[in-house]
Amino acid sequence: MRRDLALAALLWAVLTGVGEALLVAFDFQPSALSDKGERIKDAVSILAYFAMPVLALVLAGLVYSVVRFRGRGPEEEGTPIRAGIVPWIWLGATSALAFTIMLYPGLWGTVEVAKGSSSQSLTVQVEGLQWTWLVHYPGQGLKNQRELVLPVGQEVTIEVTSRDVLHSFWVPALMMKIDAIPGTVNRITFTPQEADSYANNPLLRLQCAELCGLSHARMVIPVRLVEKQEFLNWVEQQKR
Ligand SMILES: [Cu+2]
Numbered sequence: 404m405r406r407d408l409a410l411a412a413l414l415w416a417v418l419t420g421v422g423e424a425l426l427v428a429f430d431f432q433p434s435a436l437s438d439k440g441e442r443i444k445d446a447v448s449i450l451a452y453f454a455m456p457v458l459a460l461v462l463a464g465l466v467y468s469v470v471r472f473r474g475r476g477p478e479e480e481g482t483p484i485r486a487g488i489v490p491w492i493w494l495g496a497t498s499a500l501a502f503t504i505m506l507y508p509g510l511w512g513t514v515e516v517a518k519g520s521s522s523q524s525l526t527v528q529v530e531g532l533q534w535t536w537l538v539h540y541p542g543q544g545l546k547n548q549r550e551l552v553l554p555v556g557q558e559v560t561i562e563v564t565s566r567d568v569l570h571s572f573w574v575p576a577l578m579m580k581i582d583a584i585p586g587t588v589n590r591i592t593f594t595p596q597e598a599d600s601y602a603n604n605p606l607l608r609l610q611c612a613e614l615c616g617l618s619h620a621r622m623v624i625p626v627r628l629v630e631k632q633e634f635l636n637w638v639e640q641q642k643r
Pocket residue numbers: 570571611612613614615616619620622
């Protein structure tokens with residue numbers, strides 16, 4: 404019994420090591436192009452690191468039991484084993500893990516991601532309608548753009564609303580999403596991190612994420628993240 408426990412524990416340690424190494428070696432998430440997207444990505448990574456030993460423990464127990472205690476012909480049931488202290492250790496360890504995750508990334512991360520706009524924010528209005536998006540830049544005097552262009556390194560606040568039914572503002576590459584509701588303005592604030600465009604990165608698109616009718620899936624416009632000077636040039640161009 405001692406030996407079985409030791410072998411299963413060894414298997415657990417090896418599986419945990421391999422699993423954590425794989426998580427470090429392979430970035431399984433797409434890159435986040437906004438500051439808050441980075442926080443969300445971090446949160447998913449932390450959850451994965453915490454979950455790996457739990458997955459490894461279940462796998463180790465399962466695989467070891469299946470191989471070692473395989474039935475080999477008719478046998479009598481053994482005497483039940485008293486669990487002793489093990490369930491209490493299990494309860495304590497998993498509670499500690501769960502509590503840590505609730506605090507960070509749970510509570511702390513949510514506060515960071517929900518942070519509102521500062522006075523430096525560039526305001527952009529995005530309006531959903533069946534089945535496209537219109538982008539307005541009130542500070543720049545630009546209206547009805549069919550492309551979401553944002554300056555890199557500049558905090559932006561997107562004011563999202565809808566003209567008809569429920570839509571949802573979603574840019575996968577920014578990892579930002581918020582409902583577009585008729586008669587209501589929802590705000591989302593973030594800072595784009597690096598220049599890129601839909602032509603190069605298909606995740607850089609403004610996609611409707613709320614089933615809104617027949618052409619919902621085609622309710623997409625391109626997103627472009629550009630350097631500040633290029634943004635100013637683009638604004639001048641659009642005004643002409
Ligand atoms: Cu839709």
